[in-house]
Amino acid sequence: xxxxxxxxxxxxxxxxxxxxxxxxxxxxxxYCEVTAVFTNTAPVDAYRGAGRxxxxxxxxxxxxxxxxxxxxxxxxxxxxxxxxxxxxxxxVALMYDTGDYDACLDxxxxxxxxxxxxxxxxxxxxxxKLRGLGYASYIEACGIAPSNIAGAxxxxxxxxxxxxxxxxxxxxxxxxTGSHSHGQGHETTFSQIVASRxxxxxxxxxxxxxxxxxxxxxxGTYGSRSLAVGGTAIMKAMDKIIAKGRKIAAHLLEAAxxxxxxxxxxxxxxxxxxxxxxxxVALTAYVPHNxxxxxxxxxxxxxxxxxxxxxxxxxxxHICEVEIDPETGVVQIVNFSACxxxxxxxxxxxxxxxxxxxxxxxxxxxxxxxxxxxxxSGQLLTGSYMxxxxxxxxxxxxxxxxxxxxxxxxxxxxAKGCGEAGAIGAPAALMNAVHDALSASGVKYLDMPATxxxxxxALQSARQ
Amino acid sequence: xxxxxxxxxxxxxxxxxxxxKTGGKALAxxxxxxxxxxxxxxxxxxxxxxxxxxxxxxxxxxxAAVVIGAMSTHADVASSAVVKKAIPALAALAEGIGDRQxxxxxxxxxxxxxxxxxxxxxxxVLALGATVQTNKRKIAADEFFKGMYETALGADEIIxxxxxxxxxxxxxxxFPNPASRFALVGVFVAQTQSGVRVxxxxxxxxxxxxxxxxxxxxxSFTADAAKAVKIPADHLNTDLHGSAExxxxxxxxxxxxxxTAAG
Numbered sequence: 138x139x140x141x142x143x144x145x146x147x148x149x150x151x152x153x154x155x156x157x158x159x160x161x162x163x164x165x166x167x168y169c170e171v172t173a174v175f176t177n178t179a180p181v182d183a184y185r186g187a188g189r190x191x192x193x194x195x196x197x198x199x200x201x202x203x204x205x206x207x208x209x210x211x212x213x214x215x216x217x218x219x220x221x222x223x224x225x226x227x228x229v230a231l232m233y234d235t236g237d238y239d240a241c242l243d244x245x246x247x248x249x250x251x252x253x254x255x256x257x258x259x260x261x262x263x264x265x266k267l268r269g270l271g272y273a274s275y276i277e278a279c280g281i282a283p284s285n286i287a288g289a290x291x292x293x294x295x296x297x298x299x300x301x302x303x304x305x306x307x308x309x310x311x312x313x314t315g316s317h318s319h320g321q322g323h324e325t326t327f328s329q330i331v332a333s334r335x336x337x338x339x340x341x342x343x344x345x346x347x348x349x350x351x352x353x354x355x356x357g358t359y360g361s362r363s364l365a366v367g368g369t370a371i372m373k374a375m376d377k378i379i380a381k382g383r384k385i386a387a388h389l390l391e392a393a394x395x396x397x398x399x400x401x402x403x404x405x406x407x408x409x410x411x412x413x414x415x416x417x418v419a420l421t422a423y424v425p426h427n428x429x430x431x432x433x434x435x436x437x438x439x440x441x442x443x444x445x446x447x448x449x450x451x452x453x454x455h456i457c458e459v460e461i462d463p464e465t466g467v468v469q470i471v472n473f474s475a476c477x478x479x480x481x482x483x484x485x486x487x488x489x490x491x492x493x494x495x496x497x498x499x500x501x502x503x504x505x506x507x508x509x510x511x512x513x514s515g516q517l518l519t520g521s522y523m524x525x526x527x528x529x530x531x532x533x534x535x536x537x538x539x540x541x542x543x544x545x546x547x548x549x550x551x552a553k554g555c556g557e558a559g560a561i562g563a564p565a566a567l568m569n570a571v572h573d574a575l576s577a578s579g580v581k582y583l584d585m586p587a588t589x590x591x592x593x594x595a596l597q598s599a600r601q
Numbered sequence: 602x603x604x605x606x607x608x609x610x611x612x613x614x615x616x617x618x619x620x621x622k623t624g625g626k627a628l629a630x631x632x633x634x635x636x637x638x639x640x641x642x643x644x645x646x647x648x649x650x651x652x653x654x655x656x657x658x659x660x661x662x663x664x665a666a667v668v669i670g671a672m673s674t675h676a677d678v679a680s681s682a683v684v685k686k687a688i689p690a691l692a693a694l695a696e697g698i699g700d701r702q703x704x705x706x707x708x709x710x711x712x713x714x715x716x717x718x719x720x721x722x723x724x725x726v727l728a729l730g731a732t733v734q735t736n737k738r739k740i741a742a743d744e745f746f747k748g749m750y751e752t753a754l755g756a757d758e759i760i761x762x763x764x765x766x767x768x769x770x771x772x773x774x775x776f777p778n779p780a781s782r783f784a785l786v787g788v789f790v791a792q793t794q795s796g797v798r799v800x801x802x803x804x805x806x807x808x809x810x811x812x813x814x815x816x817x818x819x820x821s822f823t824a825d826a827a828k829a830v831k832i833p834a835d836h837l838n839t840d841l842h843g844s845a846e847x848x849x850x851x852x853x854x855x856x857x858x859x860x861t862a863a864g
Binding site: 464466522523524525527588589 | 776779780781783841842843844847850851854
């Protein structure tokens with residue numbers, strides 16, 4: 138835990154870890170006991186993936202080793218154990234709502250050209266290099282979280298999200314969200330869902346976040362939850378806007394409210410061409426001259442608080458191919474393919490960017506990053522970037538990414554979340570590839586990070 | 602940063618007088634010194650800026666040598682047509698120092714006077730058997746580097762130029778520290794007019810010649826000959842990025858790769 142408990146410190150190795158140990162597999166019984174200890178080092182806290190990379194690492198390193206031991210192909214052993222019937226209750230508390238693990242594995246194998254690997258490995262051997270292929274079929278629990286479950290597990294906060302949709306008299310919309318955007322592009326993604334749901338131009342949507350003086354009390358951006366939870370709060374607020382809009386439109390069109398349909402930014406009397414635009418209804422709400430004031434408040438401004446009924450379960454398969462120079466221990470990533478299922482995708486470019494960033498972070502962890510303390514003095518030796526190795530662009534390959542979609546069943550967007558997947562799948566895929574490459578030289582076990590020095594040492598030890 | 606005085610010298614004599622009087626430090630590109638000052642690892646009292654002195658820049662061929670003015674930046678050396686033609690290994694080394702900002706500010710004279718244990722230039726100077734020219738004398742490479750951050754320079758002695766004899770062939774191969782990208786080990790191999798010289802940076806307290814590899818390459822200038830030499834790990838650095846044994850191993854491997862690269 139480090140020297141004292143920080144915000145999420147005790148959640149990471151417990152509820153964010155043990156609950157993911159089923160992975161994508163039908164393992165019937167799982168028992169996990171975690172011992173948390175205080176140390177005289179910096180306190181730990183949540184970092185992209187938080188607990189889920191560790192769970193994936195344990196499960197996928199085990200599956201890799203089991204496949205090697207049994208002689209069953211890596212993909213085949215995974216396939217034999219994949220969960221295929223949903224909803225699926227795991228032995229570690231979670232209930233997966235949906236998924237298609239074969240689809241991601243198939244696509245990742247195509248992207249990684251697994252069929253051509255043997256030839257590439259032969260070629261590497263001729264050049265004196267070691268080549269390896271590693272898989273990670275990960276699952277994560279996102280969209281955090283049903284507050285009652287979190288509370289039962291010991292969390293002291295509610296984990297809902299809030300969204301306010303304020304329709305202005307012009308028909309433009311201002312959205313106030315508790316999901317802060319610090320580079321994730323919420324301004325774009327949230328605007329897209331609002332423009333799409335209300336049938337209005339995206340330019341007329343403004344997203345306000347990060348100002349507690351303006352936004353309703355929300356819980357924030359973490360755990361890949363912004364779209365699945367924050368986006369859903371906005372959707373629920375829009376449902377209220379549309380419900381009220383139908384009442385106003387019914388009055389203006391002198392029709393029964395039940396006969397009013399809302400589609401493409403128009404309130405229409407079903408089966409007729411009589412309609413009022415979203416902007417006309419908005420103006421009427423604020424200039425209520427012809428308005429059912431006895432039954433309906435003026436204005437068009439709604440807030441929703443959304444508390445999810447379940448976690449979301451993004452999943453996928455990452456395949457990494459490495460080439461190792463046995464003379465220096467340098468691990469080069471020659472190919473990294475990731476196929477992920479994030480449920481419905483609103484903005485593919487933003488999702489791809491999130492995957493790239495997550496992969497870079499996961500690769501950094503597996504290949505380079507390490508906090509080292511001096512054993513005698515307790516001094517942090519990796520106290521600056523002169524000694525703490527961050528991943529740089531030339532440490533990374535050009536990623537191949539793809540997505541498959543099984544929509545989340547319990548939020549209206551069908552979204553699962555994509556922010557952490559890269560960091561969750563990458564360490565296990567990379568280290569499995571490193572172990573595959575080193576296996577011919579007799580190396581059985583190597584811990585992260587696979588720095589040149591450690592890889593070289595492992596090869597030296599195996600030789601003796 | 603500690604408080605310091607700043608003086609801008611108009612000539613080398615002016616700078617030397619200021620250094621003698623104040624006991625301060627000469628400021629060239631400031632890429633090592635200013636960083637050390639910011640971390641309070643250096644407290645020079647007075648900085649004597651030599652950037653305004655005419656005649657300390659410039660690169661020219663003089664007979665069988667390339668002479669580089671002390672205030673020439675790494676970028677100047679990397680892009681110099683004279684260096685690229687006569688000693689391409691030196692141009693390539695300069696191109697690999699630090700990052701673009703460092704290469705545009707840092708100077709060859711500053712780097713040599715600083716003598717960082719992991720700097721690149723000292724390896725080139727030592728392997729090529731260069732001569733360091735100062736305001737007082739000419740110092741042979743073998744006499745110049747004395748210890749960690751230590752050189753033969755006196756307190757008021759200023760490097761004015763470095764003269765590199767053109768080798769028959771040469772190459773520098775650097776294995777970067779994964780974090781800082783300084784040389785964890787760097788090996789410069791040169792076949793000079795007076796024999797094979799191999800200099801190693803990054804591996805020990807200061808740059809040094811790998812005589813065992815020089816002897817092997819004198820007999821057979823091949824990658825295999827270099828690789829076959831077992832370098833003892835005694836006196837080499839151990840830190841969190843590499844043990845002395847790893848560095849010793851890398852010296853042979855990089856020397857062999859430098860031989861291949863030298864062609």
